[in-house]
Amino acid sequence: MAENVVMLFQWLVFLGIALVCIFASIMVISNKNPVHCALWMVLTFLATAGLYVMLHSQFIAIVQVIVYAGAIMMLILFVVMLLDLEVELRSRLKFLYSKAIGGFFAVLLMLGIFYAVITRVLKGNVGSFTPEKVSAMGNVKAVGKVLFTDYLFPFEVASILLVVGIVGAVIMSKRREARKE
Amino acid sequence: MGITVPQINFSIIAPELIISAFALVVLLLGVFFPRTGKNDYLGYVSLVGIVVAFLYTFPIMGKSQYAFNNMIVADGFGVFFKVIFLIIAFLTVLISIGYARRVDIDFGEYYALIMFATLGMMLMAAGTSLITIFLGLETMSIAIYVLAGLMRGDRKSIESALKYFLLGAFATGFLLYGMALIYGSTGTIILEEIAAYIKSKPELLRSPMIIMGIALLTIGFGFKVATVPFHMWTPDVYEGAPTSITAFMATGVKAAGFAGFIRVFFSALGAFQPDWIAIMWLLAVATMTVGNVVAIAQTNIKRMLAYSSIAHAGYILVAFVAGNELGTASILFYLLVYAFMNIGAFTVVILLGKRGEENVLISDYAGIGFKYPLLGASMTIFMLSMAGIPPLGGFMGKFYIFSAAVKAEYYWLAVIGVLNSAISVYYYLRVTVFMYFREPEREITGLTFSPASVVAVIISVWGVLYMGIFPSDILALAQRSITGLL
Amino acid sequence: MLYGYFAILVYILIALGFAGFVILASHVVGQRKSTATKLSPYECGMPTIGPTLRRLPIRYYIIAMLFLVFDIEIVFIYPWAVIYRSFKGFGFFILGEMLVFVGILIIAYIYVWRKGALEWE
């Protein structure tokens, strides 16, 4: 008896998180005030982190909270405040022809993916880290073990990617002082 | 705690290591010894770096070895593309040395970003797992987004960079989603293991999830290669970006896109060939015709070359559709010839401009043939080669592609291809006509030819002529290098 | 197996309930005499001049960008730190891995420092 109560409860929690996630993402795109959009986006990221927890990958969940909800959204909030958006807020959301076409293709794509995922969920071959083994060893240790042995090369390339990111950001935002002196 | 240390052999990734080391060195030099207006020494340092990397790619030519739990491989296919990328990077840096100072973008980061982009391309060509290809694509794209928007002064460059960034990020999202769906349905990200898994489970061929994954991958790669439905950004970005970066984008980014395209679609998803052939057929035809037809109406040389690069992508897609062994080899051959032709043409565009007056309108080319005979001659060679006139490399490239299409019984495709190259002859020759048979309305005077750019033109001309007159040994090299792939 | 997270959920709900209840109660209980002067933004008694904020200096954007990149770096270091000592046999190998990763990012840090993006005049 206790077993299916837990299953039912887990299903309820999943449904709650999924609905919050979908509702928040709809609010992100339909909101006019950019700061409100940013806040709804934070809620979407938190709901996604909740989904990751349901999938037993706790490390990815908390990284989602720290990096996405904590750092990227802070950057977006700063950028939103960097631009003086008084004019933006007053402009009415006018119906653009291209928005209709875009919307149509978006719905088409969503139906395609929905159909692809629903009809026949093919289980790929299960990796070597089953949830039981991961929870026994501790999620972060499991990620660490795989990250630094099998995926060592992408890990090192990631640092180059971060460097390119920094260089790009700093160049684009620094005033050109080359010509002054 | 069984920790297995992955087998590390640095010889496999020697070129990548060298390029990133030199890029970081140039980055630091540019910051620690900034000499505004005289940053050419950074260009020469980058040239040295590219040459050293070039030397290190050859030893691993023969054997195809895997490294880092087969995340990356040093097979013939990867090495051939690395050679193409290094040539392109070498020529781009040569062009930039004179040009960068003229448009005030000659600081250290410019050369470092070019080398980071080259590193990204090399990873895309040599990566044998979805993650390496994605990381390579991402490194290349971010570096190119910044380079495209470097001329902060002029509004068009910023607009082109932003447009390219937004569309690029969107397309990378599609690519990533496609990779996720393929990983979901096959449970692995190593390309060989995907192919093996698909072979072992034939019912996977009809599973909608993997087909949707392939569709999304086509969109992602299609954008990078600028096939028709995703080519809207190309003319504006090519026109807005600094000309040296336009050359780099037109050749390097397109070649890297095709490298990833071929690697994923042939070695991993080969079994799905009958499914994606139909789409590719349509893409090839549409890309060729739109590219050529719209190029006719262009007045700006950079926009014309942008549309011609779309058309060339169409020709390469024809060989992609052919899919046989000659087809893939002809793609490699064509990308090399295309690189020489395009960079040469853009170099001539650079040489004809000076500070404040860029002369990018085709009408500005009136009377250039007589005023600067060498420049006119080399531009004519590039134009004729792009049009596919026999003695030059362009013709041989197209010849191999269309013969591969005919061998794979895509007669209609070959016919449309030939028709398209006939149309292209018109707008390529129009430039020559302007140069030799039109009176210049205003004098273009005071052009200073920086030695580095002249060397670049000479190398490009040599490349086009060599591949036109002795195409066979390069084609043999290409065929040998893709043996392991198919 | 996810009992820990359920406990966190309960605890956060209690905190949320407390915060919501307190604000609602004080809104209901407190008397409301909102006059015009009370509603105007407080500027030490001076009448407000100029819009809230015309343009935020670019430094905030650069700092947020640097924070994002170094935050991602830290998130990569956590799994490494946790399994560091279990690499007993070949410690120097895993140390080498991280030194390369951190080294490249230190180069970026030096670049940013010399470029003057950290200055806060």
Added chain:
Amino acid sequence: MELVYFLIEVVVKSIVVFACLMLTVAYLTWAERKILGHVQVRYGPNRVGPFGLLQPFADGIKAFFKEDLIPGRADKVCFVIAPMIVIVSAISLFAVIPFGNKLVLLGREIKLVIADVDIGILYIFGLASLGEYGVVLGGWSSGNKYGLTGALRAAAMMISYEVALGLSIIGVLMISQTLRLTDIVLGQGGGFWHWNVFLQPVAFVLYMVCGLAELSRTPFDMPEAESELACGFNIEYSSMKFALFFMGEYAHMVAVCAVSVTLFLGGWQPPIPALSFIPGVVWFLIKLVALIFFCIWERGTFPRLRYDQIMYFGWKFLFPLALINLVVTAIVLAIR
């Protein structure tokens, strides 16, 4: 049936921790004013009840009944949400902090921690970074020039120190090989010389300094700099919402000190194994009070740094120091 026990256990534990926290926060305000008073050779609050002990309740009731005002130009929704974000994120930091060892009650063994989760430390960093949203939102939504500037400066400062904070604790993780706080405390058992503060002295100093910066306490007192910004981001807040900001800050202070005790001062471990008959919770509280006293005492003595000095110190001194500490620890561990 085992499920029902679990439910009761969780709810009871949460309520007990929540109540104790609220009490501590209330008396922290009293303690701070009392200690600051004596540091500046004057009495703190002593009118309300013996030694002013009822002062926190007096403040609470006053805050509760004052008029709750939302300024005209404010963004209504964000204005109300901001204090809630700050208080909730500060309170929920305590979900993973282990207060004591096991407790056998009614035949059931109860762990004295609300949630023994595998990613303990990262949960705390995640919530700390969410707490900054309350500050930024509070400043932005009040539609006040000073409020917004104060909020953005506070956020920029907190961001800069969060980088060094994140790096400072990696040494501890390397030693204890886990992110689970209960295991970290168990790893420091058997006498105070096993505590991490002696194995990682630099990291302890780094953590405390960055912690103070996260709380924007005195040396890094930029947001509430009375002289320049007229009380920073919570300028437009009145009555209960202002009280919530105030309580959030103090709850966050207790949380930072509690985490520091868990990571560096051996949580509920007795300094000498012989003293282990005294329950763990008492040791935990003693160390916590010691650290909190340090924070308050430090507020009374340090001058406020200028804003560019704060940013310079954060990015150009603490961040490299944290990196060096990380590399040195790694090399020492590799050799040993």
